[in-house]
Amino acid sequence: MISNIGIPGLILILVIALIIFGPKKLPEIGRAMGQTLKEFKNSTKELTKDDDEEEDNKKKNDHQ
Helix, strand or coil, rough: HHHHHHHHHHHHHHHHHHHHHHHHHHHHHHHHHHHHHHHHHHHHHHHHHHHHHHHHHHHHHHHC
């Protein structure tokens, strides 16, 4: 559903956001969203890293 937005849809969304929040708030909102996505990405990396370490430890223990 989201993949069908396209360039005109993104432009429309940005214009509506600009009208609603104004030009001063828009960079702050974008920065906050970027930080949130970065934290989410780091969290998912940590979770997958922990899962991989657990699997490695389990394999080592099984072979012994």
